Amino acid sequence: SYQLSQPPSVSVSPGQTATITCSGDELPNQYVHWCRQRPGQPPVLILYKDNKRPSGIPERFSGAIAGTTGTLTISGVQAEDEADYYCLSADRTSTWAFGGGTKLTVL
Amino acid sequence: EVQVVESGGGLVQPGGSLRLSCLISGKKFNNYWMTWVRQAPGKGLEWVANIKEDGSDKYYVDSVKGRFVISRDNAKNAVYLQMNSLRAEDTAVYYCTREFFNWGQGTLVVVSS
Numbered sequence: 001s002y003q004l005s006q007p008p009s010v011s012v013s014p015g016q017t018a019t020i021t022c023s024g025d026e027l028p029n030q031y032v033h034w035c036r037q038r039p040g041q042p043p044v045l046i047l048y049k050d051n052k053r054p055s056g057i058p059e060r061f062s063g064a065i066a067g068t069t070g071t072l073t074i075s076g077v078q079a080e081d082e083a084d085y086y087c088l089s090a091d092r093t094s095t096w097a098f099g100g101g102t103k104l105t106v107l
Numbered sequence: 108e109v110q111v112v113e114s115g116g117g118l119v120q121p122g123g124s125l126r127l128s129c130l131i132s133g134k135k136f137n138n139y140w141m142t143w144v145r146q147a148p149g150k151g152l153e154w155v156a157n158i159k160e161d162g163s164d165k166y167y168v169d170s171v172k173g174r175f176v177i178s179r180d181n182a183k184n185a186v187y188l189q190m191n192s193l194r195a196e197d198t199a200v201y202y203c204t205r206e207f208f209n210w211g212q213g214t215l216v217v218v219s220s
Contacts, residue, residue: 001169033207035152042202042210043144043152054208086152088207095166096142101151 002026002091004099011105018074020102022087025068032070033088034063035098043086047072074104082106109133109209113201116214119193127188127214129203137161137181139206143188145199146213155201158186170196193218 004024012018022032031050035043045054050070051063060075070089074081087099115127129141142157156167156177165177176189186203193216200213 035207037152042212043204043207044210045207048207084151088152088154093166094164095168096154096157098144098152098154 002089002095002097004087004089004097006085006087006099006102008100009103009105011107012077013107014077014079016077018077018081018104020072020074020085020087020104022070022072022089022099023068024070024087024089024097024099026091027065027068027070027089030089030091032063032065034061034070034072035086035088036083037086037101038083046085077104077106079106109205111203111205111209111211113203113211113214116201116216118217118219120220121194121218123193123218124189124191125193125216127190127201127203127216129186129188129211131184131186131203131205131209134205134209136184141177141179141186142204142207143177143186144202144204145197145216146202147196147199150199153199156188190216195219 034047037043047063050065062073064071084101086101090096110132113129143155158165158177174192179186202213204210
């Protein structure tokens with residue numbers, strides 16, 4: 001089955017920039033999407049098709065893709081951004097996979 | 108506003124079956140792929156299965172192939188997940204999502220004797 005790799009944890013101080021990566025062999029050919037999940041809550045889509053924001057998601061959330069690596073960037077991190085972040089993408093057989101998740105800690 | 112509501116979870120013995128349901132309102136249901144995602148206790152998200160707008164295509168994660176069946180009834184704005192031959196490792200909160208834009212609160216499935 002398709003595998004996406006993320007760092008288990010990222011820590012950043014308030015106001016700084018957090019960067020979370022997602023690596024997958026199919027990313028040059030498939031979109032990457034990003035979800036945020038706070039404890040006890042369902043996931044929320046924060047970026048789709050590499051870098052598009054659903055309505056209601058602040059501009060400080062941005063995305064990029066370069067080769068086999070997708071990147072979620074959170075500028076001006078706030079305490080409320082502390083959560084688990086998951087990348088998501090499909091492979092060429094139309095099955096999907098989530099990355100293992102990255103726990104963002106705001107120091 | 109789009110609402111997604113899952114139901115049907117519960118406690119089931121290993122080898123047993125369970126059928127999850129998901130109702131969606133506020134969107135034209137038959138325009139969208141629908142997906143089931145699960146999350147084992149303390150673990151990450153796992154994509155389980157999805158189904159095309161008209162039900163003609165279905166895809167599954169390897170670990171559930173041959174045991175789970177996804178289906179939909181567009182007249183009822185509903186998607187289902189029939190889970191057979193359940194195992195302890197299927198224990199999880201199961202989420203239904205409309206193309207990952209809208210999610211339900213999830214329904215808990217516990218497989219235990």
